[in-house]
Amino acid sequence: MVTNGQYERGDLFNPACGTRVILDRIGDKWTALAVLLLQHGPLRFTELRDGIGSVAPKVLTQTLRRLERDGLVTREVFAEVPPRVVYTLTPMGSSLIGPLTAVSDWAEEHISAITASQAEYDGA
């Protein structure tokens, strides 16, 4: 089931399928969270860094650069003093909010059951 000869649809056993490529991309430590945080409007570098709390600036820079390269966020630099850099979701980035929110809602719904399962597993 080949689409345009480059990516295979649906066949998750094929490493070249689009889903696997994307899971590999947004399945790193901070990407999904960054997109979710930007859903209510643009944020500055420092707002993201301080808000996340535990991310190293180096890693946040990497995450945002990759998102920019993928066309999911834009990066605007204002030549002020002190400098200001604002990150904004593109329309494509915004379209990812829905699916990510589905996962997020699932998480909120099942987090306590998962924690309970872990406790039982560890104690048994």
Place this chain on the structure above:
Amino acid sequence: MVTNGQYERGDLFNPACGTRVILDRIGDKWTALAVLLLQHGPLRFTELRDGIGSVAPKVLTQTLRRLERDGLVTREVFAEVPPRVVYTLTPMGSSLIGPLTAVSDWAEEHISAITASQAEYDGA
């Protein structure tokens, strides 16, 4: 906005919020893919390993053990020769298929736009 005093709902800026805990858990390299692969029925260790293709047995074992600990899959050992181990989604595991499929569908829909954006970024 605290639920039971342990997890905070909705506030993604709080590292203790359920979404962030779960994103940290299923946002590793193979967990989401393993759940998606199990959606059509149980699979053996070797079927998962060979199907994924590029995962080291050590890492697949870690992934499946964590999923078992979280209560998302069950592990059944048949004392035969050669041995047989079958992994199956629990009801909670199956309930994650919907949200993950939403992400998967998004991926299939936007993979070519993302690839194009990357090419432009790299060439510009």
Place this chain on the structure above:
DNA sequence: CAGCAATAGTATCCATTGGTAACCAGCTAC
């Protein structure tokens, strides 16, 4: 009985990614 084959892993070592801490560039206010 010696040797081999099949499955589901471990064990060991190496590579890649993420984290910590320190520093920089540009400008402004003291």
Place this chain on the structure above:
DNA sequence: GTAGCTGGTTACCAATGGATACTATTGCTG
């Protein structure tokens, strides 16, 4: 001139993931 703000970068260390070899169990082959 020196300190401070922002948005990083650099150098180094820790944790996670990957490659390869090996093991345990037991029936089958010769």
